[in-house]
Amino acid sequence: MIANPDEMSLATAGIAAEHVGADQLFDDVPRAVRASPTLVPASKLTQRSVQTREGRAALIHALAHIELNAVDLALDIVWRFAGMPDDFYRQWVNVAKEEAHHFTLLRDHLRGMGYEYGDFPAHDALWEMAEKTKGDVLTRVALVPRTLETRGLDASPPIKAKLVKAGDLRAGEILDIILRDEIGHVALGNHWYRWLCTARGLEPVATYAELATQYGAPKPRGPFNLSARREAGFTEEELRALES
Numbered sequence: 001m002i003a004n005p006d007e008m009s010l011a012t013a014g015i016a017a018e019h020v021g022a023d024q025l026f027d028d029v030p031r032a033v034r035a036s037p038t039l040v041p042a043s044k045l046t047q048r049s050v051q052t053r054e055g056r057a058a059l060i061h062a063l064a065h066i067e068l069n070a071v072d073l074a075l076d077i078v079w080r081f082a083g084m085p086d087d088f089y090r091q092w093v094n095v096a097k098e099e100a101h102h103f104t105l106l107r108d109h110l111r112g113m114g115y116e117y118g119d120f121p122a123h124d125a126l127w128e129m130a131e132k133t134k135g136d137v138l139t140r141v142a143l144v145p146r147t148l149e150t151r152g153l154d155a156s157p158p159i160k161a162k163l164v165k166a167g168d169l170r171a172g173e174i175l176d177i178i179l180r181d182e183i184g185h186v187a188l189g190n191h192w193y194r195w196l197c198t199a200r201g202l203e204p205v206a207t208y209a210e211l212a213t214q215y216g217a218p219k220p221r222g223p224f225n226l227s228a229r230r231e232a233g234f235t236e237e238e239l240r241a242l243e244s
């Protein structure tokens with residue numbers, strides 16, 4: 001509910017995850033409206049060359065925006081869905097804390113380049129999927145952690161290579177930290193997705209394919225980071241389904 005990104009990431013970092021439990025759910029927590037960045041459709045965002053300082057800053061800004069959205073998403077999962085084991089809530093609070101750390105790393109790097117979070121336009125695709133999947137926890141974990149965050153695993157190596165080649169070694173280090181943590185977030189998504197499928201007597205692979213179609217999940221586009229996906233707990237059957 002905190003609109004200011006700096007205050008929000010600080011407050012998130014301060015949550016004591018071990019004290020969070022299923023009995024602390026709220027009826028409704030509206031997401032704060034932030035004054036900036038300006039939100040535009042993803043197709044309207046201009047691709048800039050990373051050879052320029054401004055282009056690199058725009059890319060770091062886009063990543064910082066994703067991380068701030070990821071804080072919102074992780075906290076949203078915690079308060080929105082009742083009836084899960086205490087571990088579920090504690091683990092997603094820890095995810096929110098890691099996302100806040102990612103945001104802070106990128107924001108500080110951006111500041112070092114002379115820019116501020118909010119200086120570039122950004123898109124709202126992550127939150128749109130959160131809205132679409134707010135009715136059911138299984139759908140949420142299937143399409144946010146197991147789809148959108150998983151795409152981040154694929155996207156990370158080429159983005160890192162591009163920034164490092166352009167001379168931004170610090171961005172490369174930050175992307176390594178983020179990738180390591182994101183594998184854990186996707187692993188949690190996989191864990192709870194399977195847990196929910198088992199509880200409801202659903203077959204995970206076919207159920208995922210149905211949900212992806214029903215909710216218009218982005219089509220998987222390679223190259224895939226198969227080692228990271230394996231580490232995050234995707235099965236060989238699921239990895240094969242990417243190619244079909």
Ligand SMILES: [Fe+2]
Nearest residue numbers: 067070099102
């Ligand atoms: Fe993150």
Ligand SMILES: [Fe+2]
Nearest residue numbers: 070149182185
């Ligand atoms: Fe994440």
